Amino acid sequence: MSAYALNKMLRDINQSAQKRQSYFADAAAFAEAYDLDGSERAAFLSFDVGAMYRMGAHGLILRPFTLLRQMPEADYLRAIRS
Amino acid sequence: MPIVFACATSHAPGITAWSDVAAPEQLAKVKSGFASLREALRAARPERLLLLTSEHWANFFLDHIGAFCLGRAEHYEGPVEPWLKIEPRKIPGDPHLAARLLEHCYANGFELSHAHEMRFDHGTMVPLSFLNPTMDIPIVPILFNTLAPPRARPERCVLLGRVLRAALDRAPERIAIIATGGLSHDPGERNHGYIDSEFDRRFLSLMAEANLADLSRYTDEELLSAGAGTLELLAWLCLAGIMDARRPQVALYEPVPQWATGIGMISYGALAG
Numbered sequence: 001m002s003a004y005a006l007n008k009m010l011r012d013i014n015q016s017a018q019k020r021q022s023y024f025a026d027a028a029a030f031a032e033a034y035d036l037d038g039s040e041r042a043a044f045l046s047f048d049v050g051a052m053y054r055m056g057a058h059g060l061i062l063r064p065f066t067l068l069r070q071m072p073e074a075d076y077l078r079a080i081r082s
Numbered sequence: 083m084p085i086v087f088a089c090a091t092s093h094a095p096g097i098t099a100w101s102d103v104a105a106p107e108q109l110a111k112v113k114s115g116f117a118s119l120r121e122a123l124r125a126a127r128p129e130r131l132l133l134l135t136s137e138h139w140a141n142f143f144l145d146h147i148g149a150f151c152l153g154r155a156e157h158y159e160g161p162v163e164p165w166l167k168i169e170p171r172k173i174p175g176d177p178h179l180a181a182r183l184l185e186h187c188y189a190n191g192f193e194l195s196h197a198h199e200m201r202f203d204h205g206t207m208v209p210l211s212f213l214n215p216t217m218d219i220p221i222v223p224i225l226f227n228t229l230a231p232p233r234a235r236p237e238r239c240v241l242l243g244r245v246l247r248a249a250l251d252r253a254p255e256r257i258a259i260i261a262t263g264g265l266s267h268d269p270g271e272r273n274h275g276y277i278d279s280e281f282d283r284r285f286l287s288l289m290a291e292a293n294l295a296d297l298s299r300y301t302d303e304e305l306l307s308a309g310a311g312t313l314e315l316l317a318w319l320c321l322a323g324i325m326d327a328r329r330p331q332v333a334l335y336e337p338v339p340q341w342a343t344g345i346g347m348i349s350y351g352a353l354a355g
Contacts (some may be wrong), residue, residue, distance in 0.1 A: 004144055011139050015162055015201075059270025059310065060138050060229065067165050073274075081272055 003056035006044065009034040009055060010065045020068065049079035083257065085250055087126035088325055088350040089119045089333075090214075090261035090289075090318045093135070096213060096341030097203040098167045103340040115334035115347045116212035122141040122349055123213055128258035130176055131214070131221045132183075132250070133206060135262045136228040140203040145331075148195035149234040150242065152187075152313035153223040154180035160202025168207050174220040179255065183222060186249035192242050194224070205314075209262045219258075226320070228263070228313035236305070239316045243323020250324065261321035263314025265344035271310050277337040278308040283346040286313065289322060289348055292329045297322050311343070318348075325350055 009031065012019045023030045031041055043051035047069065054061055059080075066076050101109060120184055140162045141151070155175040155241075161168050163344055180196070187194050200223060202210075210217055250257055265285060266278040288296050306313045330348040337344045 008143065008145075011143060015140065017164075056140070058229070059268075059274070061270075063270030063274075064163065067163075076270075077274055 003040060005035040005057075006040045006052065006055060007058055009036070009044070010061045013068065014061065014064045043072050048082045049076060053080040083254055085259060085324070085353055086128050086212070086256045087114040087121070087123050087257075087258040087353055088321060089348060090321050090330075091116070091119065091209050091347045092102055092264055092343055092345040093205045093208045093262040094267070094338070094341040094343040094345060095163065095166060095208060095344070096202075097208050097345075099163075099165055100340070104338050105340070108338050111334060111336055112210075112338070112345055118333055119347060119349055120213050122351065123258055126258055126312065128219055128285050128354060129256045130179055130248075130253075130258070131219050132257055132259045133221050133223040133262070134259065135205040135223060135225060136314040136317055137225045138205060139229065140201050141225060142227060142229070144230060147227055147230045149226045149227050149238075150181055150192070151195040152184055153198075153200040153221075153225070154196050155198050155200055158200055158202050158221065158223070161207040162201050162203045164209060166204055168211050170204050171217060173202065173210070173217045176220040176222055179220075179253065180222045182253070185245065186204035187245060188241070190245045190248075192245055195271050200225070202270050205262055209260060213260060224320070226314070226316045228311075228316055231302070232280055233302055233313060234316060235302065236300040236316065236319050240294055240298045240328075243320040244326065246320070247324045247326065259321060259324060260317065261317040263317050264312055265315065265346045266310035267306035267343040268309030269311045269342060273309060275339060275342045276309055277339065277342070277344045278312075279337050279344060281307070281308040281312070282335060282346060286332050286335055286346055286348065290329060290332050292322065292325065292327050294322060294326070316327070328353075
């Protein structure tokens with residue numbers, strides 16, 4: 001798992017109600033606090049699940065994160081398998 | 083006091099979060115499996131639960147990973163997942179039993195990480211919600227790193243169980259053990275939905291025979307080949323080490339595609355009067 005900062009950020013959203021709130025209020029401002037590279041930030045802000053997976057987001061971090069966005073399982077699997 | 087009861091069960095989040103999507107007859111079998119374990123647990127009148135479970139990034143992250151982590155908190159909170167359909171609650175711990183187990187492990191070759199703070203996720207909360215719904219029995223949890231490699235080898239988990247056994251036998255409390263996780267599944271990954279029933283049946287039959295020699299021969303790669311979540315069976319292997327020659331009954335095996343997991347349960351039955 002290489003995308004350390006990306007995983008750290010997604011995990012924070014999964015784990016902390018307060019961070020979850022900040023993310024849903026203003027995703028771009030929330031992402032400022034993490035050391036993401038340009039492509040990670042772009043994938044995160046456009047909710048490009050396939051790109052985040054290919055960059056190294058861990059399935060047990062990425063899937064719970066997408067559940068917070070109510071992404072259906074079939075859509076999630078299509079995205080990570082694309 | 084000898085161990086009064088022991089069992090192992092899968093903990094797939096779908097069991098509570100999306101229970102209704104499973105085939106009704108499979109859901110009924112899983113519920114009835116949990117009911118039989120709950121009755122056996124209750125009949126054993128445990129005063130403490132030793133919970134062997136796996137970590138899903140609720141406590142560990144890559145900033146600090148250990149192979150095993152024993153909880154020594156006064157209480158725990160869970161679940162961390164807002165979508166699990168289990169009400170958040172506080173569950174009592176037992177810092178004294180935790181300290182005794184830790185000291186025993188350190189004196190016998192296992193330097194476990196330990197934590198005064200730990201949060202429970204579906205790995206603990208799903209089984210507990212069925213087996214001790216009031217969640218009033220104090221728990222000592224041991225979390226296994228089943229995520230970030232390198233991980234403890236299966237053989238080491240069996241050996242950790244053997245070491246724990248002596249301390250559990252000496253404890254004055256009536257202790258029941260619950261191991262959770264597995265069987266084959268690849269949650270959130272590209273093979274999500276893949277269930278390796280052949281792997282699962284062989285694993286369950288080795289558990290049922292208490293075949294510690296062959297259980298110890300599993301490799302990280304073999305477990306991983308049945309799906310990333312299959313590594314959660316490290317907790318079952320530790321239980322096998324604790325129970326030694328004692329043979330459990332397989333209480334359930336149902337591969338449930340909608341929960342993307344081979345659901346298994348074993349029970350060691352009543353162990354003490």
